[in-house]
Amino acid sequence: MRILILCHEYPPIGGGAAAVVAALAKEYRRRENDVVVVTMGFGDLVSHESAEGIVLHRVPCSRRRKEMASPLEGLYWAARCLPLVRSLHEERPFDAVHAHFIMPAGIVADCFRRSCGVSFIVTPHGSDVPGYNRERLRAVHHLVRPWWRRICRNAARVTSPSHSLLALIERSAGECKGQVVPNGLETGRFPERPKEKRILLCSRLVERKGFHVFLEAIQDLDLQGWEIDLVGDGPMRARLEQLADLCRIPVHMHGWIDNDDPRLAALYARALVFVFPSEWENFSIALLEAMDAECAVITTDIEGNREVVGDTGLLVTPGDRDSMRSALVRIVDSFDECRELGRRAGRRVRENFDWRLIGHTYLKLLTDPGGDEESA
Numbered sequence: 001m002r003i004l005i006l007c008h009e010y011p012p013i014g015g016g017a018a019a020v021v022a023a024l025a026k027e028y029r030r031r032e033n034d035v036v037v038v039t040m041g042f043g044d045l046v047s048h049e050s051a052e053g054i055v056l057h058r059v060p061c062s063r064r065r066k067e068m069a070s071p072l073e074g075l076y077w078a079a080r081c082l083p084l085v086r087s088l089h090e091e092r093p094f095d096a097v098h099a100h101f102i103m104p105a106g107i108v109a110d111c112f113r114r115s116c117g118v119s120f121i122v123t124p125h126g127s128d129v130p131g132y133n134r135e136r137l138r139a140v141h142h143l144v145r146p147w148w149r150r151i152c153r154n155a156a157r158v159t160s161p162s163h164s165l166l167a168l169i170e171r172s173a174g175e176c177k178g179q180v181v182p183n184g185l186e187t188g189r190f191p192e193r194p195k196e197k198r199i200l201l202c203s204r205l206v207e208r209k210g211f212h213v214f215l216e217a218i219q220d221l222d223l224q225g226w227e228i229d230l231v232g233d234g235p236m237r238a239r240l241e242q243l244a245d246l247c248r249i250p251v252h253m254h255g256w257i258d259n260d261d262p263r264l265a266a267l268y269a270r271a272l273v274f275v276f277p278s279e280w281e282n283f284s285i286a287l288l289e290a291m292d293a294e295c296a297v298i299t300t301d302i303e304g305n306r307e308v309v310g311d312t313g314l315l316v317t318p319g320d321r322d323s324m325r326s327a328l329v330r331i332v333d334s335f336d337e338c339r340e341l342g343r344r345a346g347r348r349v350r351e352n353f354d355w356r357l358i359g360h361t362y363l364k365l366l367t368d369p370g371g372d373e374e375s376a
Helices: 016-030 071-091 105-116 138-154 163-173 211-217 237-246 262-270 285-292 303-309 321-332 335-352 355-367
Strands: 002-006 034-040 055-059 096-100 120-123 157-160 178-180 196-202 227-231 251-255 271-276 296-300 313-316
Touching (some): 002 016, 002 105, 016 096, 016 285, 016 355, 055 071, 105 120, 105 138, 120 355, 138 163, 163 303, 196 285, 196 321, 211 237, 211 321, 227 262, 237 251, 285 296, 285 303, 296 303, 296 321, 296 335, 303 313, 313 335, 321 335
Parallel strands (some): 157 178, 196 271, 227 251
16 A cells, blocks of 8 residues: 655654654554654755655754744645645545644645645644643634634544543534544653753743743752753743742753754653643553653642543642652652552553554554544
């Protein structure tokens, strides 16, 4: 099967969705499908064929930030994608299309469906769904709502990584063929090494991720021998650096590290504790990675996070500094509890979220998108 993947995020640009798309492309290719990815250009990144045999086209669109694209950049990218996609289809037809993000990739997929007759499935990742982001994109979602609904209804299947996100989609789209298919992970990629007294936080540095809540909660804590690693970039960085300077526990601000960078793998591997204090979430890849690295997880008690960690982590109230502080104090006082939570988390990822399992479900949908609904 010849599969076209559309997404404006692909490593080394973008966040968790980029990692999802890259891993899924590899899984499709591993199963002997021809895979073509059309994504955004950035800086001096060029189109190429990867070592795995994935053909990657990067469409220039004057993207300014590595961690996220603006709505206008997304629309410009979509407009420039469509002629390329049609040209590639004329050279050698595509059998199926998998779009990631209802907008902007869904725009390209829906236009391509109408002009060339190739059906598509679309996987939203959060920011493309009305009601998911409270701090941004509300006006944009209001403006494009009719267009957004049409894409959802025209998709052969809308696959949501979480039940909570699917509920938001159905609330806004009304009639659509929705199905939950969790995000997956290429498990076992973290080096085995002794765990250290290190606490890791990793994500885009935006307000809803709640990193400021964590740093404020532990500001006066003096945990002997512990250190904090904070990875990411975004509009909250300057404020987080100020809060980090006030903490008694040493905080190392690493900035942006690409997902496939060995430095990031090393940080996961040596961290005993992973903290993810997000106020709302879809299905976090960072959480999956921390669990695969057998970190003891502290995260917020919201539906998206509960679906990921199950009973293998400590859940705290979103935005509650006392709850966060209490959970951290409890867990750092017990090395045995940390290691047991980490081992259980690792088993949960390998048994439920390995890409071999998730990829099989997606390939069934691409082959027969109108078949019976079945969650992974």
